Amino acid sequence: MHYNGSDSAAVSASFATHNPVGDMPIVMMIDPKHLFKKIRNNIIKRGFGINSTRLLSHQAGFITWQMWVKAYQWDRAANPSEVSRIHHVLTDEHIWPNNGQKMRNKLVEDVLDKEMLHLFKAYQKAEGRNGDSLNGAIQLLEATSVLIANFTDTRPITSVEDDRLQCNARSLQWFTSWEDAVMSDLQDTANVKRRQLMSQETRFDMKSTILGFESLVCQKQKTHPGTSINAARVNSESVENIFCQQRAISHGANDNSNYKQFMYGMNTIILTADTVNNSRCNTGVAAEPFSFRVQKPINPKK
Structure with a gap:
C-alpha cells in the first residue's frame, strides 16, 4: 500500500515511508522474533520426507531439519551427562515442537543461535568426511546466530556506524546471495527454483527486519541526535x-x-x-x- 505494491520499491526505500502526522518517516519493519520463527518453520517443513514439498538447497549443500535432529541425538549419545553436553539447554521440545511450542521465542532462538552453531561444528568434526553434508546448515547458522545475538542484545545502539548493523547486513547478504545463485540457474524452472529456497514471504520479511531496523536507527539519529535504540526492545x-x-x-x-x-x-x-x-x-x-x-x-x- 505504501509502495504501490512493489517489493523492490520497499527495499530501495529501506522500508521507510512518508509520515502524514509527523516529521520522522514511518519504518515498515517485521518483528525480529517473528522472522526467526519463520526461518525455523521453513527448515522444519522442508526436507526429504514424504510430506515435504520443498528441499532447501544451498551451494554448500542441502539444509534439512533432520540435521538438527541428528546433531541433537549425537550430542545426547556422546555426552550422556547433562552438564557435559555441548548444547545443554536443548530438549525434545526444541527438536519436536508441537503447535503451541512453535510459538515460544526461546525455543526458536536456541536452535538458531551460536550455541547450535557450535554443536553443528562439533558434530561435523565427529562425522569426518560425511560432515561435509552439513556445510549448508552451518553457513545458515553462521548468519542466523549473528542476527539473534544482535536483535537480543540489550546494549544501546547510538550510531549508524555500530558494527552490529554491519554484521546484520552481512547476514542479509548471505541470504541474498543464496537467492541470487538459485534464481540465476538457467537449467531449472521457476517452480524448481522456488522449492529450493525459503518462502518468498520469509525472504521479504528478512529484508524488512534488517533494512528496516537500520533505517530506524538512521532516522532516529537524524531527528534525535545523541539518543539510542535498544534492539532487544524493538518488537x-x-x-x-x-x-x-x-x-x-x-x-x-x-x-x-x-x-x-x-x-x-x-x-x-x-x-x-x-x-x-x-x-x-x-x-x-x-x-x-x-x-x-x-x-x-x-x-x-x-
Whole structure:
C-alpha cells in the first residue's frame, strides 16, 4: 500500500515511508522474533520426507531439519551427562515442537543461535568426511546466530556506524546471495527454483527486519541526535495487544472490523485497559484517545 505494491520499491526505500502526522518517516519493519520463527518453520517443513514439498538447497549443500535432529541425538549419545553436553539447554521440545511450542521465542532462538552453531561444528568434526553434508546448515547458522545475538542484545545502539548493523547486513547478504545463485540457474524452472529456497514471504520479511531496523536507527539519529535504540526492545507486541483487545473486548469473533468499529473500539480499549506490555522486552508510554478524521463520509449515501 505504501509502495504501490512493489517489493523492490520497499527495499530501495529501506522500508521507510512518508509520515502524514509527523516529521520522522514511518519504518515498515517485521518483528525480529517473528522472522526467526519463520526461518525455523521453513527448515522444519522442508526436507526429504514424504510430506515435504520443498528441499532447501544451498551451494554448500542441502539444509534439512533432520540435521538438527541428528546433531541433537549425537550430542545426547556422546555426552550422556547433562552438564557435559555441548548444547545443554536443548530438549525434545526444541527438536519436536508441537503447535503451541512453535510459538515460544526461546525455543526458536536456541536452535538458531551460536550455541547450535557450535554443536553443528562439533558434530561435523565427529562425522569426518560425511560432515561435509552439513556445510549448508552451518553457513545458515553462521548468519542466523549473528542476527539473534544482535536483535537480543540489550546494549544501546547510538550510531549508524555500530558494527552490529554491519554484521546484520552481512547476514542479509548471505541470504541474498543464496537467492541470487538459485534464481540465476538457467537449467531449472521457476517452480524448481522456488522449492529450493525459503518462502518468498520469509525472504521479504528478512529484508524488512534488517533494512528496516537500520533505517530506524538512521532516522532516529537524524531527528534525535545523541539518543539510542535498544534492539532487544524493538518488537510489535504492544500493537498485537491492541488487536487482541479489539477482538476480545469490542468485537468478539469479528476479526475484520471496519474503520468505524475500530475507531470506537480503540477508545474503549484505551479507557479500560493498558495497551503497553510490561514484560521485560517492551517499553512505552500511556496512549491517548484515538482521533482521526477522513475527508469523505464513512457511509456515503447512494
